[in-house]
Amino acid sequence: MGNTPTKSIKQNIESTNESRINAVKAFVAAYNNADIAAITALKSPDCIHAIHPLSLNRPVRNNTEYTEFYNSTVARFFSKFNVEILDLVVGNDAVAMHARSTGVSVIGDYENEYSFFFKFDKDGRICHVKEFVDSKVSDAFFTDRLKQFIVVQEQQKKLERQ
Secondary structure, X not given: OOOOHHXXXXXXXXXXXXXXXXXXXXXXXXXXXOOHHHHHHOEEEEEEEEEEOHHHOOOOEOHHHHHHHHHHOXXXXXXXXXXXXXXXXXXXXXXXXXXXXXXXXXXXXXXXXXXXXXXEOOOOOEEEEEEEEOHHHHHHHHHHHHHHHHHHHHHHHHHHHO
């Protein structure tokens, strides 16, 4: 019994799944290295990145908008940010990831929990990212604590200019 069509199809699926898992791992590694260019390189030119749940009112972003968001949040306020993969599940054209992050920011330590859903195009690039965050933690950190820090910083700058 040689290389049957069924065996060949199975090998192709396994290879494709492995490539997708490697892309997700590279995405996480790029995050851990604070390398937004590497994150973007893994995405298709028309990739969209949505942060959920919808109750957070975060806009869906294209690559350029996501880069601006990343640079104005993670790169600006975190001296350390690490994502740890807890679980990966591979589907037809997608990978689901359960993860957690830890970080050190200008206002203290940060921790969050995530579910990511990565969809891939025919070329194996990430074409859609759905990122679910712990909304209670995210809202308290970004909306309450970090926003307050920014307000105080801006007030100090005004006083220094006077």
